[in-house]
Amino acid sequence: MTSTLDRYNSLVAHGELRPDAEQAAAAKALAGLQAALEASPPRGSILWRALGKRPESPRGIYLWGGVGRGKSMLMDLFYGCLRIGRKRRVHFHEFMLDVHAALAEERRKEEGDPIAPVARAIAEDVRCLAFDEMVVNNSADAMILSRLFKALWDQGLTIVATSNRAPDDLYKDGLNREHFLPFIAALKERCAVLPLNGPVDYRLDRLGSMETWLVPNGPEATAALSAAFFRLTDYPPEDRAHVPSEDIPVQGGRTLHVPKSLKGVAVFSFKRLCGEARGAADYLAIARRYHTVILVGIPRLGPENRNEAARFVTLIDALYEHKVKLLAAADAEPGALYAAGDGRFEFDRTVSRLMEMRSDAYLAEGHGG
Numbered sequence: 393m394t395s396t397l398d399r400y401n402s403l404v405a406h407g408e409l410r411p412d413a414e415q416a417a418a419a420k421a422l423a424g425l426q427a428a429l430e431a432s433p434p435r436g437s438i439l440w441r442a443l444g445k446r447p448e449s450p451r452g453i454y455l456w457g458g459v460g461r462g463k464s465m466l467m468d469l470f471y472g473c474l475r476i477g478r479k480r481r482v483h484f485h486e487f488m489l490d491v492h493a494a495l496a497e498e499r500r501k502e503e504g505d506p507i508a509p510v511a512r513a514i515a516e517d518v519r520c521l522a523f524d525e526m527v528v529n530n531s532a533d534a535m536i537l538s539r540l541f542k543a544l545w546d547q548g549l550t551i552v553a554t555s556n557r558a559p560d561d562l563y564k565d566g567l568n569r570e571h572f573l574p575f576i577a578a579l580k581e582r583c584a585v586l587p588l589n590g591p592v593d594y595r596l597d598r599l600g601s602m603e604t605w606l607v608p609n610g611p612e613a614t615a616a617l618s619a620a621f622f623r624l625t626d627y628p629p630e631d632r633a634h635v636p637s638e639d640i641p642v643q644g645g646r647t648l649h650v651p652k653s654l655k656g657v658a659v660f661s662f663k664r665l666c667g668e669a670r671g672a673a674d675y676l677a678i679a680r681r682y683h684t685v686i687l688v689g690i691p692r693l694g695p696e697n698r699n700e701a702a703r704f705v706t707l708i709d710a711l712y713e714h715k716v717k718l719l720a721a722a723d724a725e726p727g728a729l730y731a732a733g734d735g736r737f738e739f740d741r742t743v744s745r746l747m748e749m750r751s752d753a754y755l756a757e758g759h760g761g
Contacts, residue, residue, distance in 0.1 A: 396470045397423035415462050418455055418586045422470040422552075425450055429476050429520055429550060449519075452551040454526075454579060456558050457588030458758055463554035464524065464655055465626075466588075470552065471522055478519040484526045484553070485680045488533050489641050491540065507536065511543030523553040524656070525683075525759065528563040528572070535568070538575040545582055552583075556758035559585055604750050606721045609689055613721035617659075617686050620719055624684060625654040642677045650678075656759075658682040662689040666703040675710035683759040685711060690722035695733040702735075705742045712745045715757045 400419035403409045428450035455463045471481050491510060498506030514521075521544070528534050544551070555562070559579050563572045579585075602620055606613035621627075627635065638653035648670075652659035658678060665687065678685060693701040711718055722729060726746035730739040748754050 394473055395423040396426050396466070396473050399469045399473060400466070409462070409465075412462070414457075414586070414588050415466065418453075418462075418466050418588060419469065421453055421584060421586060422466060423473075425453055425550070425552070426470060426474050429474060432519075449545070449548045449550050452553070452583040454551075454553050454555065454559060454583040454585045455588055456555045456585070458556065458756075461588040463588055467522060467524065467552070467554055468655070474520065476519060478517060479522065480518045480520075481522040481524065483681055484523045486641055487521075487523065489643075491536070492532065495536070507539045507543055511540060511547055514544060515547035515549055518549060520550045520552065523551065526553040526555040526562070527557065528566070531567045534563045534566055534572045534575075537572065538578065541575060541582075542578060545578070558587070602719075604717070604719050604755070605726065605746070606719075607725055608723050609691075609721045614688060617688060617719055617721060621652070621654075621657060621659060621686055624657050627654060640677055640681055643673045646673075648674050648677055652686075653682075656681075656683040657686065658684070659686045659688070662687060662691065662700075662704075666700045666707060670703055672706055672710065675707045676714075678707075679710040679714035679716050682716060684717040684719065687718065687720045690720055690729070692723050692728075693730040693739070695735060698735055701730060701739065705739065708742050708745055708749075712749060715754070715759055717755060718746075718749050 397419045400409070400416065404411055404416075409415070432450070455466060457463060467481070471479070494510045494513065495506045498509055528537065541551070557564075559576050562576060563569055566572065602616065606616055621635075635652045636654055638650045639647040640650060640653075642648050650658045650660070651664065658681075690704075691697070691700075693704065708718075710716075724731075726743045729743070729746075730736050
């Protein structure tokens with residue numbers, strides 16, 4: 393079986409990654425966890441029954457660091473190499489939406505604390521739970537995490553997570569944060585905390601000197617954005633005719649179709665995202681899930697398409713507040729996008745944000761989840 397460390401060393405040897413001591417240490421730790429999980433007897437096996445109890449679960453790993461430092465890449469390597477049947481990889485926000493829905497269902501039964509049955513149901517199908525982009529930014533999540541994760545760990549789950557924040561900075565300055573502190577303590581006890589803040593920002597490195605706002609719309613801009621998508625996602629050339637799509641959950645029980653979705657990068661057309669009836673919940677779902685959005689076909693805006701312009705303003709607000717990187721093709725530069733007419737004054741803030749989103753300082757910031 394190939395280990396996570398073998399795969400990492402191969403990428404370095406072939407020049408696809410630059411040597412990085414923190415990445416190498418993380419790859420070694422992930423390889424150790426992989427070996428421990430694969431060595432643990434499967435549920436119901438003779439060894440399991442001989443122990444007379446659930447085997448001790450291996451300690452998990454929490455990878456944290458700035459944008460583009462290789463967290464998702466290492467998670468890809470680990471998850472792809474891990475040969476166990478009961479594993480799940482999920483974006484943290486999606487997981488919490490599922491948890492809240494399950495808790496609501498249990499509360500309707502009025503049979504006591506809903507946390508325990510929800511944790512048992514999760515553990516029934518999963519032994520290693522891998523989270524992309526763990527971030528806690530609302531009190532509803534913060535208030536249940538300590539009890540939920542204690543129950544999950546008691547059920548024998550091993551947690552592997554990536555985050556832009558160190559554990560001590562999770563839910564920083566949040567409402568009633570003192571109730572969240574036991575979760576931080578338990579997380580540090582149950583997971584090895586490994587920093588990834590090496591010298592290379594691979595995401596910016598892969599974008600190179602590319603302009604992020606391309607004018608005008610057309611084949612040249614589309615080709616440049618397509619090339620940026622494949623650089624950001626490391627998608628193999630032979631599979632580029634079959635880029636995966638995804639349906640992501642939206643608050644209120646809906647889903648949103650994402651035509652191209654891979655490794656935290658989403659591709660949309662303006663017509664799909666702003667030409668259809670959508671609202672803040674849709675745009676927040678995108679902003680929380682993706683670190684980069686590629687948007688093509690942005691037209692000139694004005695009173696004649698005021699609804700589309702209003703949705704675009706809401707979209708940019710959501711992306712900006714969550715530090716999502718925007719790569720776009722448009723018929724005009726931001727300052728000339730809404731040239732005149734009713735609504736032009738209100739568009740000035742969007743122009744300011746679009747300009748800031750092109751800056752090196754903004755592009756270097758971590759995704760806000």
